[in-house]
Amino acid sequence: MAGRRRGWGAWRVRVVVLWLLVGSLGSLVACGGRSGTDTASADVRRLLDRRAAAVLDGDAPAYARTGAPAEFSRLRALPLAAWSYRLTALHRTEGGEATADVELSYRVEGIDRAPVKVGRTLSLTERGDGQWYVDADRPARKTGQQLWDQGTVEAVRGTHSLVLGVGQSPETLRRYAGLADRAVPAVTEAWGGAWTRRVVVLIPKSLEGMAGLLGSPASSYRGIAAVTTGETGGSVKAPADRIIVNPDAYGVLGDFGKQVVLTHETTHVATRTATTAATPLWLSEGYADWVGYRSTGRTAVQAAPELARVVASGETPDALPRDADFGFGGDGAKLAQAYEGGWLACRMIADRWGEVRLGEFYRAAGAHGKRAGAVEGAMEQVLGTTPAEFTALWREYLRDQLG
Template structure:
């Protein structure tokens, strides 16, 4: 019996060894982990070369195109974290998280998903053959070409396909926007802005990972983390050159001031902040001091009011959909602006700011807008809406 037991034990050990050999031989985890570690080391060297501005070291890791395109970008950090590797023949495809910080602007890292193609040379070394955004991820500006950088007094402008002189125009607009926003909102924000200027509408849409049709006619948008804390990366103002180019001087300044307002108010904006308030407030700051009348700033809403189509209520978030009816979108923005303008006129500018912040503070509880209206404006949503409708009739009717 003892001998028989030893035979069974030996068979069990042999089976386990056989299973391990089969797993490794079939490309199981140990083999993949080895490739992944090699790829990680290549990307670590590539990242170090970017930060050291060492074109030779970067080229030694593979395709040198990326360095040429982004070398002008002032970077405080740049690193990759490999998350998956798919070997195949003499090559491999790797998924990685790219994290970077723009010097002087990003307090926390921007993290984006990337896909890299790699080849193995005759000596068995891995080299990067190409890098692109991961599926369903937006491009980075350097994916579109060589980045030109212009530093303003309060801004950093990054552009593709444009001269430094052209980009300085955007820096001037942003530099004027920052103090205008601080005068209205206050100085408790970064007081600087990053502006991205792609070649075209298609380039803008690619940065946002969306169809171009979603942003046709939209001069600029701002991306960022709502309620961003101390370690959040800086917002990016992304310009649509096609729409921006048809604006006059005042319109261009209004747009950059509007987007800069989103940067300033980001920490006090959350999911409970309705778009009529966030967009309306940004428009209010943008138009502040321009002397534009309601007739000039709200033509679509005026047309509706004079045609007997007074809005039933404040604009809903759905009214702000970029891919929808252009006239409806214009009325939504104009409706938000007139509501904020009414608050500033009838309650005062300080109460407008306080109301915005109060909505953000109530954000984690139901009824954020109603609660802020009651605590700051001393009114109800129903009464406020009725007063806004009368205001539209008086100003635009």
């Protein structure tokens, strides 16, 4: 075996030498030059490096020398620890123009544990001085916008939060920070565990702005006050989640409703690493609502009016809500019933088995890794029951609490 290794090594060296000779010959034939595309790619990479350095240095004139200067002012309030570009493809056209496919990598200072990476498409022009300039910088195809794509970003730091908004007054952003700062300790008290205990809240101008950040039609989120984006089951090295608010729907809520919604979304941030494909939505959404309502003193009828109406009519649901019942684009009443049903299932666990067991059940379900058998295993392991027995208890609990 040793002899074979020596033979392979010698053969590999000969291949390398041959490659070097061929490469040298090629260089001589090409008179030492590189292809135009290679040269342009190198020049564009240098352009992107200068542009990234200008962002991090807060150097507006240096940024302007790379092109598209108006974008710089939109970014100035964003507290950045890192910002870089990686050129993935360059498409040249006639007339000294090109389109660059770029991966933008950035990290918000004190928030992101790992870089956020997003695709961008840059329109470029090679001008008379032989330098490339950025004419436009936009999200890549089928990629959501970043907040600065929608206007100048304003930032407010809270004790446990960073609120970033476009088209919002500083007073409005400070109110959001106050809500977030109350939500974080409430979630920590209920969930405990190792989580960042900080949240990032994005406030676009409107529902359309929210949809733009999510890369989806506005109709998908009409009436939805807020959502949380993040990597389900993400490691502790994943970028921080973002809570994205729909100011149209959130704005019509009273102070109580606004706090419950933001506490609900903050719960998703805290539980993200324990939430996997094995976690049913009735549990993840129900648990977030349970934390949101936990210390409010609201009765079941007050917090679950749609389900109370159904139960009062004698039509108690036969089964726990399915994942499909949580779709944003369907019947609003049925969506409310799904959330309320999940909340009451978690509330029942806390009442019957205790709050600690509820958290253990959540973690056990997510730790299963795949959906099949996850709930069954967690119920047996943590609650000492079966899905059939649990469903019967839940239906009885609905009638008792809502009847």
